[in-house]
Amino acid sequence: MEAVWFNNYLPDSKRNLTYPKVPVFQFLIDSAARYPQNDALIFFNRHITFAELEELTNRFANYLQQKGVKKGDRVAIMAPNCPQNVICFFGALKAGALVVQTNPMYVEREIEHQLNDSDSETLILMADLYPKVTGVRANTPLKNVITFNIDGTASSLGDNTEDLQGILASFSPDYEKIDVTPDDLALLQYTGGTTGVSKGCMLTHGNLVANVLQTVEVVGKNYRRGNDHVIGVLPLFHVYGLTAVMNVSIYMGVTIILFPRFEPKSIIEAIHNYKVGIFYASPTMLIAINNHKEISNYDLKCLHTCVSGSAPLPNEVKEAFFRLTGVEAVEAYGLSEASPVTHSNPVNGLVKTGSIGLPLPDTDMKVVDINTGDECGFNQPGEMWVKGPQVMNGYWNRPDETSNVLEENWLKTGDVVEVDEEGYVFIVSRKKDVIIAGGFNIYPVEVEDVLFAHPKVQETVVVGVPDSYRGETVKAYIVLKEGETATEQEIIDYCRTKLAAYKLPRQVKFRPELPKSAVGKILRRVLREE
Template sequence: MSIYSSRPWLQAIDPLVPREIDLPEIPVYKFLSDSFKKFPSNIAICYYGTEITYAEFEYLTNKLANGLKSIGVKKGDRVAIHMDNCPQYAIGFFALMKLGAVVVQIGPMASAKEILTMINDSGAKGIITLDFLVGKIQEIFDESSLEFIVAGSLHDYLPINPFPCAPFGVPDPQPIPNQENIFEFNKLLNQSGQFNCADINPREDLAVLQYTSGTTGMPKGVMITHFNITSYVTCAKILDYKNVEGEEVYPVNLPLSHNYAMFQTLVLPIALGGKVVIMVRFHPDEILKTIHHHRCTCCRAVPTILAMLAQHPKLEEFDLTSVRHWIVGGAPVPEKIVNVFKKISGGNVAEGYGLTETTSGVIINRLYGQTLAGMGMPFIETDIRIINPGTGEDVPIGEAGELLIKGPTVSAGYWEKPEETSKTFESGWLHSGDLVRLTQEGVLQFVDRLKELIIVAGFNVYPSEVENTIYQHPSIMEAAVIGMSDERQGEVVKAMVRLKPGFELKEDELIAFCQEKLSPYKVPKIVQFVEDFPRTAVGKILKRALR
C-alpha cells in the first residue's frame, strides 16, 4: 500500500472543509438551468454596464442552440470558439453544452497556422469568432475541416457609456463578409427561446477539448468530460464555504479560452447564481476599477498580474476589501507581493496548482485563516502520490519526486493520441511532469518542472529556488532561470530578469546578491535583462521559448 493512501494532507486542510462529498452526475448546462430557476432576475453577465439576467441568459443560450442546430450542429460535433472575452463567448459555450457538442478552445492570439492545427486535429465542424478575426479563419478555411464560421463583434453588447471604463485596445467594428458559409452571431439568435437539451452521459460525453499550452512541444487536445467539469465546480463550491448563492461577483480578467478562467470565473459563478463581470482583456486600471465598483468577492490571477497590480501607482486609491481571497495559479507568488494584497484587501492570497489534464486547479492553499508554506493541499476527492521518476516507487514524505494525481477531475487522455495518453495516464494516475514534496504537515510544495531541472557538474539546481532568491532583490519585477550548455560543467545557470520601472541593476550586482544566498553552483553565471517575456495564454512565462 502506498504511504500516501492514508491522505496525510487531510491534517492541513481547513477543518470546516468536508473531507468527502457526493459528486452529482449531471451535464454542465444544468448549472445554468438551476440558477435560472432559482434566480431568474439576478444578473448573470455584466459587460461594461450591459446586464444580462439569468432569465435572459437562459433564453439567449436556447436561441443560439436552435440557431446552431439549424446550420447542422448536433451532439458530438466539435465546434471551436476563438474569441476575446465577451458575452457571446459565454452564450456560445452554454449553447454548445445544451446541444451536446464539444467546445474546442482556441485563444484569440493564436496564429492562423496554430488554428489550422487545432481545427484539423479536433475535426471541428465550425468556429465561433469575432469580426476582426474572420480574415484569419478565411486564410485557412479551405485547408481545414470547417464547414461554417459564426462571427460577432465586441461592440454588439458594448453600451454607449461603458462602466466603470471603456475596454482597452478594442478594435473598431468590421463588416462581416456576406458569404454562404459565414453567419452573423446575432442573426442566429432569431430563433425560439425554448430548446430541448441533449441527453448527456456525464462520465462518457466530452464537453471540451482544451489544447495544452505547448510548453513541452506540440499542443495536444485534452479530453474533458461533463463529469470532469461538474465535479470540479462542485468541489470548488464546497471548498469556498463562505460563498453565498446569488450574491457572488466574479471578475473575468483572464482569457476564457483557457481552462483556468473558463471553469473558475464563468462556470463556477454561474453554478452559484452569481454575477460574472466580463473584461475583454486584462488591463491593470480596468481590473482595479472593476473590483472597486462591482465589489467583487473573489479574484483569480497569475503572479504576473499581481506583480503589475502591486506596482500600480494608485493601488491604494481603490477599495479592494470586498475580495475574500485571491487565488493565484501558474507559479509561486513572491512573499512581498502576497503581503501587499493581504494588507490592502484583508483577503488571503491562496496559491494553487493545476494542469490542463486536471480540468483546472486541483491543489489549493487555505482560502481562510493562516495559509501554509507551499502551494497547498489536494482538492476534495483527489488523491496524489509522489514517486521517484526513475524507479516509479513512492518517495518518503519530505523528499522530492514526480507528482501523480488521481481523481474525478482528471481527464481520460488526449484526443486521438493513444500513445501519448498511455505515457501520461497510467491506471488512472496522471503523471504531472512536476517535481514536488509533501511536508510532514501535509502541504505540497512545488520544486520544479522535471524537464527544467538544471544539472551543474552533477549537482541538481531547481530553477524555482534561484528565481525565488532573485525575487528578493528590490529591483526585480520578474525572473526566469534556465540552463545553458557548458563544455566544462554540462550546464550553467542563466537568469533572465525584468526590472521594475525606474530601477537600475548591473549583471555583476545581481550575481553578487545571489552569491550571498546560494551555493556556488546555483549562482547564475549569465544574467540577461529583458523588457518582457514570451508568455502562454494566461500570462505564464514560456520558458521553452527562452532557450
C-alpha cells in the same frame, strides 16, 4: 503516501463529495431558475441576467441543431472574454456538441492544426479575427463559420459566414433538451503548447461538474451565493478561467465582470466600483496591481477571496497584496488534463507560503522518484501523480501519448514536488525545467525566490542554457521595478550570499518584459530558444 492532508481540511470541509449526475450546463439552468433577474455577466456597459443568458444559450443551441450539429460534433470558439464566448459555450453543450476553445492569439498555422486535429466543422469567432481564418479555411473541415462584433452589433462579412447577432435574434428560446450524460465529452481543452505539440484533453461533463464542486468546497467558503461579483479576466479559452471563473460562478449564481484583456487600472476600478469579492489571478497580475502608480486612489478591501494559479506565487508579491487588500492570496495548482484544479491552499484555513496546498476532496496523490520509479516519502523530491474524478479520459486521437501520462487512472503531472508531514505540496520544478550543472540538480524556483527578494526586481525567471564545461548553467532574466537600475555583477554578488556556488546565476539579462502565456505563465521555452 498516507493521506495526512485531510488533517488540515477545515472542520466543515468534506473529504468526499456527492456529484449530481447532470451535464455542466445544468448549473446555468438552475441559477437561471434561482436568480433570474440577477446579473450573470457584466461587459463594459452591457448587463445580462441569468434568465437572459439561459434564453440566449437556448437560441444558439437551436441554431446548431438546425444546422445539423449532432451529439459529439466539435464546435470551436475563438474569442476573448466576452458575453458571446459564454453564450456559445453553453449553447454548444446544450446541443450535445464538444467545445474546442481556441486561443484568439493563435496564428494561421496553429488555427489550422487545432481545427484539423479536432475535426471541427463549426467555428464561432470575433469578426476581427476572421482574416486569420480565410487563408486556411479551405484546408480544414469547416462548414459553418459564425462571426460577431464584440460590441454586439451585426457583423455582416459575407464570404459564407453567418452573423451571431442575427442568429440569436431569430431562433426560438424554447429549447428541447437532448440526452447528455456525465460520461459524455464536453470539452477538448488543448494544452497550451508550452510543453510540445498542443494536444486535446478529453474532458467529460462529469469531469467539469466534479471540479466545480471540488473547487467550491476548498476556496468558495466566503462566496456570497447569488450576491457576489468575480473578476473575469483570466481567459475563458484557458481551462483555469473556464472552470474557476466561468463554471464556478455560474454554479454559485455570482456575477462575472468580463474583461477581454488584462489592464491593471480597469481591474482596480472594477473591484472598487462593484465592491468585487472574488479575484482569480496569476502572479503577474498581482504584481501589476501591487505596483500600479494610482493604486492608493482605490479601495480594494471589499475582496474576500483571491486565488493565484498558473505559476508560483512569490512571498513578496503575496505580502504586498495583503497589505493592499487585507486578503491572503492562496496559491492553487492545476493542469489542463485535470479540468484543471487538483490542489489548493484552503481559504480561511492554514496557508503555507510557497505551497500549492492540499489535494482537493476525492483527489489522491503520490510522489514517484523520477529515476527509480519508487514512491517517495515526505520531504523527498519526485514527480507528482494524481487521481480523481476531474482527471481527463485521455488525449484526443493520441493513444500513445495518453498511455505516457495515464497509468491505471493515475495522471503523471510532470511536476517535481515535495510533500511535507502535513500534506502540503511544494513544487520544486517541472521535470523538464530542472537544470543539471556539473552533475548537480538545480531547481529554478529556488534561485527565483532569492532573486524576487531583491528590492529592485519586479519579475524574474531562471532557465538552463548550454555550457561547454558544466553541461548547463543558470541564466536569469530580470524585469526591474520602474525607475531602478542594476548590473549583472550586482545581481550575481547578491545571490552569492544566499545560494551555494553551483546554483549561482552565471548570466543575467535585463528585459523590459518577459514572454507570457494568456494566463500570465512565463514561457521558459521561448527564453531557452533565444
